[in-house]
Amino acid sequence: MPRKARLVIPGHSHHILHKAHNRQPVFKADADYLEYLSEAARLARNLAVNLHGWCLLPEEVHLLVCPPSEQALSDFMRDLAGHHTRHINTRYQQDGTIWAGRYRCSPVEAGQWRLGCLRYMERLPVHRGLVACARYYPWSSFRARMGIGDGRWLHPDPDYLALANDDSERRTLYKELMAVGCSDHERRIIETAAERSQLTGDSHFVDKVEAMTGRRIVNRGPGRPKGSGGNSEKT
Secondary structure, three states, rough: OOOOOOOOOOOOOEEEEEEEEHHOOOOOOOOHHHHHHHHHHHHHHHHEEEEEEEEOOEEEEEEEHHHHHHHHHHHHHHHHHHHHHHHHHOOOOOOOOEEOOEEEEEEEOHHHHHHHHHHHHHHHHHHHHHHHHHHHHHOOHHHHHHHOOOOOOOOOOOOOOOOOOOOHHHHHHHHHHHOOOHHHHHHHHHHHHHHOOOOOOOOHHHHHHHHHHHHEEOOOOOOOOOOOOOOEEOO
């Protein structure tokens, strides 16, 4: 049976998850992280993909991106994964794939869920025990968002910008949200949606996506919308 196409909604944010093959690191040195981010920025600029946030972990990548089209996202991820594969294989004199198959893609509801995805990503290094505080991890978008890291690659999303009218107040409010973090329930919804390429959002987001795309995506597992019936597509 052919594999079902991912759902991509142009002009909406998507949580991208790409895992390493056999849990082998896809980043082994600072230069590897920098190379990935630099190429992501170049491709994003060329393909008009907005890069709202990221977290690069040794064995997986999380991105929050807003593509102008399905093809732009496909080209972005294909070229980014291919470039990094060539970089790693050349640098470390190895062969073969470094990625565990296709990337996962979860359309994200604007508003609290988009901000929730950002907090989830930027707190992952803390949650995984890599650092004690998000500001100490150099390979997420949090430092750039706070003005203490290289912000060339960051394209702030509308919900983050709407927190306040100036950068200083916006950063203060976002730090307060980061301190609260995500609840266990929110984290399960975000993680399940990313793993299964489902929707990240509330039940009304299912209706909105159906109206836009003609496809009704009913999530399985944590966060499944209530009262879904009829001809529904489970992912």
